[in-house]
Amino acid sequence: MTTNAPGAASPAVLRYTAFSADPAGGNPAGIVLDAAGLDDAAMLGIAAEVGYSESAFLTPAPDSASASASGQAGRAYDVRYFSPQAEVPFCGHATVAAAVALAEHGAGAGDFVFSTRAGTVPVTVTDADGAPRATLTSVEPHVDEVTAADLTEALASLDWPADDLDPALPPRIAYAGARHLILAAATRERLADLSYDFERLAALMRRLDLTTVQLVWREKDLTFHVRDPFPVGGVVEDPATGAAAAAFGAYARELGLVPAQSELTLHQGADMGRPGVLTVNLRDGDAKVRVSGAAVRIEG
Template structure:
């Protein structure tokens, strides 16, 4: 079985977050999937096999399994479109059932996922202080309009909203310390975000929990952030756009549609391009 290499949430024909996709008749065992993901070396690899009228899907980073990965889901959607044609595909994850849809757009594929339900809660002062120290920030660097919080849309994240693009660009941390922190707290990533306007955000996503310093595009955290903005009454106007990966030289674009119902699924969309 060949692993496809697809960049999800690309900015046209460039950028995006590379993901591996392996589609087979059955899923390999967990140890083999972990070994394949480590060999591929991307932040996540999605594994899919037929299940009823849909697909059983699991996601692995180079060092661990994750419950949900947005960019690998978009990449999987692109792979399914290329193999079976335009459509909507039902995906059964470890802890949720979602859909991904896609259609061909020239050489690329436009794809959208429906996230698992969202939820959020305030982060403790102790957790905030430890996270700020990890990344070299102070409380004065935070945007008081978007308080730090624990956010979820299929996976758990901590969001720290910063008050300037300069502060976001300056992000730096020790990956080993970050891994200890994220794994202890059960966080898949930490979302560092800056609101240029109420509907346009710039983001960076340290992913030390999975053995990756930074993710250039993170669909799961985009869904979680969108759900949190809904929870706090942010004036999002029913949708937000996120630019991520700029500081890595891998500019990526993500769009999130935000329905009014609290806790409901977020639609995250973008473009996927074949890498080889």
């Protein structure tokens, strides 16, 4: 990639929130619909200036074989995601926000193909009663064990006693485009009380190549409340995390915590004053995970 030509105007940055139909809820993302001509430093600079947990940078893709094969020629984009401090391989909330932004800025509802650093991510935008909603399909997920030493360090960084974990939801590292350490709280009170050692947790996350730590409390069979510390991105907490939701869906299915064909509801952001809802769909016989949510433009 090359940087902007000397004297070129800065690209327009749209601001959308994902996983809420209320601009005051969900997770805000910066969106650049045509990032052609921006180099890594320029994208990182824009993301830092915007200040959200992530910003998405889209470049219209040529009619690649993958786009043509899926019937999406002309609706395919290369997408990169930057936090204020670093690039991340995949970001779910910025994907949902970017797809809705595309639909509202001329493309219309329908199917898109996003080529990300994590792989190809199909996204579908629907418009029911004037409320746009996007559904992303994850890359192939997997779930890994976490070592006892790394779990001990994570709990120490969070200041969580081991007895505060829910033994029915064992710790794991799950991936569906990015890696997330999943830790389940035994009570809603434990989840609500989040005060952690920012630098210590960030160091562990960098060593384990984690994007967030997903903290979970199970309200009932298919309903969960989640929080996502994100110190490696320079952010204390992410308000609604689509990539972690996809990873959690894969985790819940692999460990037999939910039926193989399920729709999970994840509530996130309420503890930050930005409530949002993420819908996770699991299909029997299909390892990939679908994450859906509303998105709306933030004015200003």
